[in-house]
Amino acid sequence: MSAMPATRHAALRYTALRLAVFAACFVVIAVLAYVGVLPEGVGASNPLWITLLSIVVSAPISFVLLRRQRDAMSEQITGSVERARERLNANRTMEDTDDDAARA
Numbered sequence: 001m002s003a004m005p006a007t008r009h010a011a012l013r014y015t016a017l018r019l020a021v022f023a024a025c026f027v028v029i030a031v032l033a034y035v036g037v038l039p040e041g042v043g044a045s046n047p048l049w050i051t052l053l054s055i056v057v058s059a060p061i062s063f064v065l066l067r068r069q070r071d072a073m074s075e076q077i078t079g080s081v082e083r084a085r086e087r088l089n090a091n092r093t094m095e096d097t098d099d100d101a102a103r104a
Contacts, residue, residue, distance in 0.1 A: 010072040017069055021062045026054040 030050050032038045041049030 010076040025058040
């Protein structure tokens with residue numbers, strides 16, 4: 001159960017950093033809309049407009065800046081899947097052995 005320190009909480013770290021990038025983009029875009037550099041939207045659509053624009057802007061930024069964290073998360077998930085697959089195969093082997101013993 002000992003995971004490497006670099007991948008121990010990789011999924012949590014990546015998710016938190018994604019949210020931080022989104023929040024930073026949201027704040028910057030909200031300020032730019034308030035100042036008048038960006039359009040504020042139509043009528044009451046301002047929060048939705050800023051949220052959607054923040055999602056569109058933060059996605060490529062996260063893709064580039066968080067590559068290392070994404071790779072660490074991928075390693076963590078791959079390791080977990082491999083361990084689960086090994087346990088499943090071991091359980092199948094035990095069941096097959098038990099079935100063979102019961103038939104004999």
